[in-house]
Amino acid sequence: MTKLTYLIPLFPLIGFLVNGLGRRVLPKSFSGAFGSLTVLASFILSVLIFMEVRVDGFTAQQIRLFSFINTASLNIPFAFQIDQLSSLFLLIITGVGFLIHVYSTAYMSNEGSDHYARYFAYLNLFVFSMLLLVLGANYVIMFIGWEGVGLCSYLLIGYWFKNGDYNNAAKKAFVMNRIGDLGFLLAVFWMIGQFGTTNFSDIFPRANDTAPAVLTGITLLLFVGATGKSAQIPLYTWLPDAMAGPTPVSALIHAATMVTAGIYMIARSNILYTLAPVTPSIVAVIGLATSILAATIAIQQNDIKKVLAYSTVSQLGLMFLGLGVGAYTGAVFHVMTHAFFKALLFLGAGSVIHAMHHEQDIRNMGGLKKHLPVTHLTFLIGCIAIAGIPPFSGFFSKDEILMGAFAHSPVLYFIGTFSALLTAFYMFRLYAMTFLGTFRGTHEQEHHLHESPAAITIPLVILALLAVVAGFLGIPEVFAKDAHWLQHFLAPVFADSTARQEAHAISHNTEYAMMGGTVLAILVIMFYALKKFGAYTKTGEEASGFAKLLANKWYVDEIYEAVISRPLRGLSVFFNNVIERSAIDGIVNGTGKFIQYSSRQLRWLQSGQVGSYILIMVVATVVFFIIQIFGK
Amino acid sequence: MFAAFDNFPALLIWLPLIGGLVSFFIKNERSVKAWAILSSILTLALFAFSLLYTDDKHYILNSVSYVWLPELGSSFSLFLDGMSRILCLLTAISFPLIFASTYSSTYKNPNAFYGLMLLTQCGLMGVFLAVDALVFYFFWELALIPAYFLASQWGGEKRIQAAFKFFIYTFAGSLFLLIGIIYVYLKTPEQSFSLVSFYNVQLSAQEQMWLFWMFFVAFAIKMPIFPFHTWQPDVYEQSPTAVTMVLSGIMVKMGLFAAIRWLLPVFPEAVRHYDNVVIGLAVVGMLYASCIALVQDDLKRLIAYSSIAHIGLMSASLFTINQMSMQGALIQMFNHGVNIIGLWIVVYLIEKQTGIRKISQLGGLAQKAPALAILLVVIALANIALPLTNAFVGEFMMFAGLYKFSPWYAAAAGISIILAAVYTLNMVKNVFYGNLNTITAGFRDIVLYERVILVMIVVMIFIVGVYPEPMFNMIRSASEVVIGKFIK
Amino acid sequence: MPINYYIFLAVALFSIGVMGVLTRRNAIIVFMCIELMLNAVNLLLVAFSKMHHATALAGDAATMVGAEAQLFVFFIMVVAAAEVSVGLAIIVMMYRNIHSVDINFLNRLKH
Structure with a gap:
């Protein structure tokens, strides 16, 4: 089966070419269906490959397609690598990707047929690039996908190219990513100088014999790349602006997949990070700082997508915290659950925006509960999941990261928990202002309020189900022994790192106490937010003092x-x-x-x-x- | 006499020469255009044919040496090896594209225009093929003179001034080169101008140091390397676009090529001694040119400065004396030629319809001309070396080599790729996206033949970008020869 | 007679010629001054010729050393004569054209 791996990225590429070249002649029904089907085909293949990979004792396989750069001193093959990590990401990308394609067929139906085909072409190209990124067997192929997703992000943010602001946002995203990419590239060059190769399978075994200073340099440069792609301090400012793109794009690229590329890359290079002396702490601190910073900003945002965008930045920060403290499985776990519930939230937001005729300001919403029952319910599930209330998926993955942080240092744990509390606050503020209370928009908007069509609601329901159950893939030790399926599954990928980490056993009682405390705090904050914003009325007064600072995003853009x-x-x-x-x-x-x-x-x-x-x-x-x- | 036509190098020179001379006598405009295209396509066909005979057993077909000035120790020697092949390929491909894409331009005295263009092609071929210093110098000047007339007779208002500056600049460089060549010639034991004698000449370190600068200044002006570059934006801006394409697409490669063939292997010690100076200049130039490109409002000047930045990277990587970056630079010469000609074609098509090149006055073209917009975006992305486009392969290897030489240079040079993204995307945004204005409201999309030309360029971008192996095979042995001079 | 007297005389004649050429504007006088300089040189040539011949005679009675110089003198006289004929013709033509023999009018070289 792994021999057919090349087909996985090939299908979306074909979709891109057909939709891109035939955008003038293809009817809308065809381009939408074809674009979705190519991703579905990749998904099916990914599932088949996953079935093969999940068998115990599966070892990583390289599939060499052709020679890409071949000189006397450097040989870079165009090769793919299939192992547990890439297989898991394949499932997330193609699975969530397919749902979002289906969603888009309805969401984008107002576009003209050539723009509609262009949209699907871009989306397919994105899936292709993202698949290259996770499939690459060396850093150069990964970099091809890495830049490719940046390009697609640029194209899709600027999809409505008549709008100058959108174009600026697109450009900003690309340039910020490029800054990060330079770090990535320099790391690749360093590796070429140090190891003479960029293949994962050649570099990782030799990491042990490499000077720690070199490893620190390489991992830091790679991390610079990750800060660009995964929107961390100091390069995070592009992500909120990227909300200029169509909402499904925000769901797919700027929540579920592309922005997690940095986490994937670090998880992939975990052994380098484990062996590098200083880098993990820096990763953890930056991740934590980003998480707090973005969460504080999210509290004062009134654009439904902006809140979600800052929430994404904040969650990504938590994932980096996980990576930094060596909880690689936890980080990947959170990538997965986050992909489900954040895609769900964005798609739900899209459904709301669709119903509200492109109104995104939550101050003008309210009371949508009765008009959009399916959207409301799924959105609520998403909120509960992201807030980390058991037994929804977010609880498990976030808990694992926080436990990892605690094992490392209690300070990290408490700050991380604070960020989790903020998450609960701004998410339920968003929920309450959107769905509870009374409608605050215009009469015309109210008149047109309607639940979205099936192509939109079905993906919502599926994602909601996933957001509920995905957590059970990683039940912590405390609840049941050896029930952490994901840890078991990914063990071969992180084996070398795990062997080098000291085990921090946390007593079960401590763990119960912390979990209980956190959940209690989250519930309190949840009810507080629901109560405070459930009956929100428009006041029209400007934020002042500290709130103004937050509403203006700490003036980071202005400072830059x-x-x-x-x-x-x-x-x-x-x-x-x-x-x-x-x-x-x-x-x-x-x-x-x-x-x-x-x-x-x-x-x-x-x-x-x-x-x-x-x-x-x-x-x-x-x-x-x-x-x-x-x-x- | 017929013996002159039994090998590829001589034919590659003769064909454009004859084509050019014949063009002078064709007074009808349509006929001379057709003739020029035909002539350049014949050259391309001939070159394609020569690719079938690249292996060593057909050596005789790829090498030639006529008696020329025996008393001076110079023979008319040409050789088509891997290094010259890649640049002859560029020359052969470019001219049909240039003629075809600018088919709708009208020039006064079209016969002279096309005649001079083909003579330039002849000169360029000669520069790339020559393996005798005197023949090399001869063609070096032969390529310059028609280019001067092309730039000064046809073009914008300030063309005379710009072309004169260009001429004086390059001519001054050429004189240094001539002095250098003669000095080396006198130092060769057998009093010969041949490349082999130049490679084997024994020069003291002292001599190498100043001879290096004699050669380098000539090549640096042609490339151009900061701070010898100021002729370039003016000439690009003032020349007719077809001439600009030749100048930027091919002629600047003369300097780089000459550095690989005539500078690095002849003065290895001096190259080692001055590598930091040259690479430093090149890197400073990259950043400097990228910064200036940020604030250009004229499309042609923008591309000119972007080109200076790209050429800077190539010249820096040549002087790292590293197989990887040498090969990257050779491949990049071809890629840069293709990409920049593509950019010029787009500029030409915009200027043809609107009559302006000011970025600030354009906008919204993507609404009116989606095909042009898509093709431009692809070419622009190739210009900023996005992976899977041709430029990525070259730049990746050049950066890797530069990094090996010094990480700091690579990091500094890397900043210019960020700046490249900024100015390129700015250009795309301001010209193609946004809203229409009165100037662009009547814009029409490109017609079929223009589309075909741009598509051909895009196809080349992707072929080389995805599967560069054949290119590597073409240049491998040639670059090893040059590097071999440094390993003793 | 010591050679110095001849040298002084020749230098004096030559200097007078130079000064004449530099200061006078009349073409004919300039012309005569040039002749004066030529003759100064002639005088020197003859004087040195005689001196060398005299020293050489002391060693070899049949020597011809120094005779070449006198030959030169004849050449110079011939050239001077030819020059006079051409030069005077030029001056006559000049007079016909500009009705003056003032050389300051002859500034056509500039144009």
Whole structure:
């Protein structure tokens, strides 16, 4: 079965080509169906491969397709790697991807047929790139997918290309990603210099014999790449702006898959991170800081998608915390559950936006519960799942990360828990303002409120089911021994790292106490938020003080603008106007002018007077005589 | 006389030469255009044919040496090896594309225009094929002179000024080169101009140091490397687009190619001694040019500065003396030529319809011309070296080599790829996205033959980007020769 | 007579010629001054010729050393004569054209 791996990315690629080239002629029904079916085909293949991989004792397999870069000193094959980690991600990408494709057929149905086909072409291209990213057997193939998803993100954020703001958001996303990509690339070059190869299977066994300083450098540079792709400090600001894209895109790219690429990459390179002395702490601290920062901002946002975007950044931060403290399984677990409930939340938000005729401000919503019953219910499930209330999936995965953090340092645990509490607060604020209370929009909007069609609700229901049950794949030790299926499944991938980590046994009582305390706190905050915002009325007053700081996102964008963009622009103008025009070209043109000027001066010697010529001749002769006689 | 036509290198020079001379006598505009396209396609066909005979047993078909100036020790020697093959391929592919894409332009004295274009092609082929220093110098100048006339006779308002600057600049460089060549020639034991003698000449370290600069300045002006670049934006801006394509697509590669063939292997010690200076200049130039590109409003100037940045990377990687980056640079020369010609074609198509190149005055073209927009986006992405486009392969290897030389240079140069993304996407955004204005409201999408040309470029971008193996095979042995000079 | 006297005389004649050429504007006088310089050189040649011949005679009675210089003198005289004929013709033509023999009018070289 693994021999057919190349088909998995190939199907979406075909979908991209057919939809992209035939966008003028294909009817909408075809391009939507074809785009979805290609992903479905990949999903089926992924399931088949998964069946093979889940057997105990399966070892990672490389499938070499052809030689990509082949020189005397460097050989990079175009090769795929199938193992437990990539197989799991294949399922998430193609599975959630397929649902979102189906959802999109209805969500985007107002578009013209060529734009509709363009949309599906981009979406297929994204799935293709994402599959390359997780399938690559070396860092270069991974990088191809890595940049490819960045490109698709750019194309899809700027999908409505007439809008200048959307284009700016798209550009920002691409450039921020590029900054991260530079870090990734430098890490790849370093690896080439150090190991002479970029293949996972060649590098990881040799990590043990590598100087810790080198590993630290490589892992830090890779982490820079991850901060770009997975929206961490300092490169996170693109993700909230990326909400300019169509909502299904936000669900697929900016919640479920692409932004988790950084986590995938670090989980893939786990042995390097485990062996590097300093990096894990940095990863953990950055992740935690991002998590808190984004959560605080989310509290004051009023755009339904922005809240979800900051929530994504915050959750990603938690995943990095997990990676940093060595809870690799926990991080991957959270990637999976997050993919389900965050995709669900975004799609639910999309359903709301659809019903509200592209209104995204939650201050103008409220009381949608009775108009959108399915959306409401699934959205509520999503909120409960992300808030971490048992037995929904978010509880298990978040708990695993926090326990890992506790084992590392209680400080990390408490800050992480604080972030989890904030999550519960802003999510139920969002829920309450959207679905509870009374409707605050215009009458026309109220008149048109309607539940979305089946193509939208069915994916919601499926994702809601997944968001409920996915947690049972990773039941912690406390509840039942050896019930953590995911840990068992991924064990071969993290085996080397696990062997090097000291086991921190936390007593079961402590664990129960912490879990109970956290859940209790979450419930309290949940009811507080529901009570406070359930009866929200529009006041029209501006936020002030600390709330204003949060509403303006800590002014990070403005700071970047002032510290980086504007000086760079000033420098460029200075180069262009002063150095280029005046200095360099001035020297060049000055040389020419000097020659012309000096020639004009010398011309006066050529007076035309015979006498003056003779005089010069005589004087010259006399001078030569003098030199001849007295010079020696 | 017929013996002159039994080998590929000579034919590759003769065909454009004859084609060019004949064009001067065709007064009818349509006929001369047809003739020029035919001539360039014949050259391409001939070159494609030569690709069937690349192995060593057909050596005789790829190498030729006529008696030329025996008393000076110079013979008319040409050789089609892997390194020259990749650049001849670029030359052969570019000219039909250039002629076809600018088919609708009208020029005064079209016969002279196309004649000079084909003569330029002849000169370029000669530069890439020559393995005798005097022949090399001869073609080096032969390529410059028609280019000067093309730039000064046809083009924008300030063309005379720009072309004159270009000419003086490159000519000054050429003089240094000539002095250098003659000095090395006198130092060869057998008083010969041949490449082999140049490779074997014994020069003291002292001599190498100043001869290096003699050669380097000539090549650096042509490339151009910061701070010898100021002729370039002016000339690109003022020349007719077809000429700009030749200048930027192929002619700047002369400098890089010449550095690989005539500079690195001849003065290995000096190259080692000055590598930091050259690479430093190149890296500074990359950042500098990228910054300037950020604030350009004229499409042509934007592309010109972007080209300076890209060429900077290539020249930096050449001087790292590293097999990986050498091969990357060779491949990138081809890729850069293809990509930048694609960009110029897009600029040409926009200017043809709207009459303007100012980014700030354009906008919303994607609504009116989706096909052009898509093709441009692909070419623009290739220009910023996105994976699976051709430029990624080259830039990846060049960066890898540069990193091996010094991580700091690679990191600094890497900043320019971020800046490249900024200015390229800005350009795409401001020209193609957003809303229409009065100038762009009447824009029509490109017609079939324009589409075919751009699609061909895009296809080349992807073929090389996904499967670069044949290219690597073409240049492998040639780059090993150059590197071999440094391993003693 | 010591050679110095001849040298002084020749230098004096030559200097007078140079000064004449430099200061006078009349073409004919300039011309005569050039002749003066030529003759100064002639005088020197003859004087040195005689001196060398005299020293050489002391060793070899039949020597011809120094005779070449006198030959040169004849050449110079011939050239001077030819020059006079051409030069005077030029001056005559000049007079016909601009009705003056003032050389300051001859500034056409500039153009």
